[in-house]
Amino acid sequence: MPVHPVSSFSATVATLRRAGCVFAEDEASLLHEAAASPDQLASLVEHRVAGLPLEHVLGWAEFCGRRLAVDAGVFVPRRRTEFLVAQAAALAPRRAVVVDLCCGSGALGVALATEAAATLDRVDLHACDVEPAAVRCARRNVGGLGQVYEGDLFDPLPVGLRGRVDVLLANVPYVPTADVELLPAEARVHEPRVALDGGGDGLDVMRRVAAEAPEWLAPGGSLLVEASERQRDAAVEVLRGAGLVPRVVVSEELYATVVIGTAGRGRVKPCRRYGPADHVKR
Ligand SMILES: C[S@@+](CC[C@H](N)C(=O)[O-])C[C@H]1O[C@@H](n2cnc3c(N)ncnc32)[C@H](O)[C@@H]1O
Numbered sequence: 001m002p003v004h005p006v007s008s009f010s011a012t013v014a015t016l017r018r019a020g021c022v023f024a025e026d027e028a029s030l031l032h033e034a035a036a037s038p039d040q041l042a043s044l045v046e047h048r049v050a051g052l053p054l055e056h057v058l059g060w061a062e063f064c065g066r067r068l069a070v071d072a073g074v075f076v077p078r079r080r081t082e083f084l085v086a087q088a089a090a091l092a093p094r095r096a097v098v099v100d101l102c103c104g105s106g107a108l109g110v111a112l113a114t115e116a117a118a119t120l121d122r123v124d125l126h127a128c129d130v131e132p133a134a135v136r137c138a139r140r141n142v143g144g145l146g147q148v149y150e151g152d153l154f155d156p157l158p159v160g161l162r163g164r165v166d167v168l169l170a171n172v173p174y175v176p177t178a179d180v181e182l183l184p185a186e187a188r189v190h191e192p193r194v195a196l197d198g199g200g201d202g203l204d205v206m207r208r209v210a211a212e213a214p215e216w217l218a219p220g221g222s223l224l225v226e227a228s229e230r231q232r233d234a235a236v237e238v239l240r241g242a243g244l245v246p247r248v249v250v251s252e253e254l255y256a257t258v259v260i261g262t263a264g265r266g267r268v269k270p271c272r273r274y275g276p277a278d279h280v281k282r
Helices: 006-018 024-034 038-049 054-058 079-091 107-116 132-145 185-190 204-216 229-241
Strands: 060-063 066-069 095-101 122-129 146-150 165-170 217-227 245-251 256-262
Touching (some): 006 024, 006 038, 024 038, 024 054, 060 079, 066 107, 066 132, 095 107, 107 132, 107 165, 204 217, 204 229, 217 229, 229 245, 229 256
Parallel strands (some): 095 122, 122 146, 165 217
Antiparallel strands (some): 217 256
16 A cells, blocks of 8 residues: 555545545545645545545546546446456457447456457457447547447447357446436436436346347357346346347356357347337336
């Protein structure tokens, strides 16, 4: 842990604690490390006390052991989603075409591409998101590791990827509309609604992704989605209904549920496409 001037460090801890930060000492340490001057420290602490997520105050989040840029207004990648990445890494062939759909900051694709670099020959990474702020942030994180596109789900992807995607990462929004108001303010206020709201039962975006996934997956390729424990059986049926072979993997440690749908090795039959209007039923 870095050494801080005792009085100012303990004052920061006390301020954060009063504001309700559970890990006040850890946060104070990160804020002191990030601040280049006392004025900047005061500003960072002020933003944190005002309720901004720590990651937005710092400008980065730790994900799979790396610091990735997370700009204001961009979904903060959650630690539980590292479990989805670990499952994807285990499934990826040595030369993998990877799509990170609904990529947000691009954390999943970057983590998979860099982690897998040690064991795979090559990852051809394509990421996309509908939110311009997320796309800008993902472009910074992805850098030379791949391409980042802006648009609705699969729309911006190069058509040449159809039938060639080995790993389709899709951590889509999956909070049921009625539950968005129950989220902590850090998410509800500071993350865009489009990153959280998954429609009535939370699975509307997942349905749209699953319906198109078979057209994009390579034979034997897999779609990986995260869901809540409560949504698990419905998510399995969504993937099965799209013609994929579903299975569920759970991490009790990370409190993560991932549903994996694998395409058959034969010819793929295109499924029904759902439009954005099917999702936005509020
Ligand atoms: C739960 S966040 C996940 C972000 C990132 N995958 C992660 O785990 O950190 C969902 C993301 O989906 C994006 N999104 C929502 N609807 C979309 C759509 N129709 N097309 C593309 N992206 C969409 C949001 O902008 C948001 O970045």
